[in-house]
Amino acid sequence: MLKKIATDAKSVKKDVISRRKFMRGTAIAGVAAGTFAAPHIATAATVLKVQAAWGGGIFLENAKSYVDRVNKMAGGGLKIDLLSVNSVVKTSQMQDAVHRGVLDGAHYVPAYWYSKSPAASLFGTGPCFGWSAQEMLGWIHYGGGMDLFNELMGSLGLNLVSFFNSPMPAQPLG
Known part of the structure; x- marks a missing residue:
């Protein structure tokens, strides 16, 4: 009886080792196949x-x-x-x-659509006596100007996202 148990234990051990080898081989083959089979799809x-x-x-x-x-x-x-x-x-x-x-974007000054709303001129050139272009940009980004601009866009029914980056300097006498 003891001899049979020892023989059975050896065969179980053999099965475990071969199962491990099989799993390791499968894992390596899977990784290799994935590497070689995955085509580069140009977008x-x-x-x-x-x-x-x-x-x-x-x-x-x-x-x-x-x-x-x-x-x-x-x-x-x-x-x-x-x-x-x-x-x-x-x-x-x-x-x-x-x-x-029709267009994905536009590079222009909001004051160009003054005819839609006179408030648009607030976001173009600054007043001729007052803010510099840098101060205008500061007001837009840190002083509540962007909120007012978005409110203006909403009142006109326009779905636009604006990025103010370089306002025109004040233009004396128009």
């Missing part, structure tokens, strides 16, 4: 159409610089196409074009 970059309101000058340079930085940081996953002034819509229609999805 197309997301392309955003952004129209500028500028035909040239420092504001167009600002827009180009922004687009270049974003495109570089995105590493090919996102591409912003900067479109020239009036290439899709007139400058005065850019806000509505973004709202309707």
Whole structure:
């Protein structure tokens, strides 16, 4: 009887070892198969159409610089196409074009749509005697200006997200 128990124990031990070898081999094969079988699927970059309101000058340079930085940081996953002034819509229609999805973005000054609301001029150039462009930007980001801008967008029924980065300096005499 003892001999039979010893023989059974050896066969159980043999089964355990072979089961472990089998599991280890399966795990290695699974990892190897996953590595070799997984194809690299190329994804197309997301392309955003952004129209500028500028035909040239420092504001167009600002827009180009922004687009270049974003495109570089995105590493090919996102591409912003900067479109020239009036290439899709007139400058005065850019806000509505973004709202309707005709454009993905616009690089312009909110004061350009003064005809929709006189309050838009508060977010363009500062008053001719008063704030500098930097102070204007400070008010927008830290003084409640962005909340007022978003309230204005809501009152006009527009679904837009704005990024204020470089307001125009005050323009004396208009």
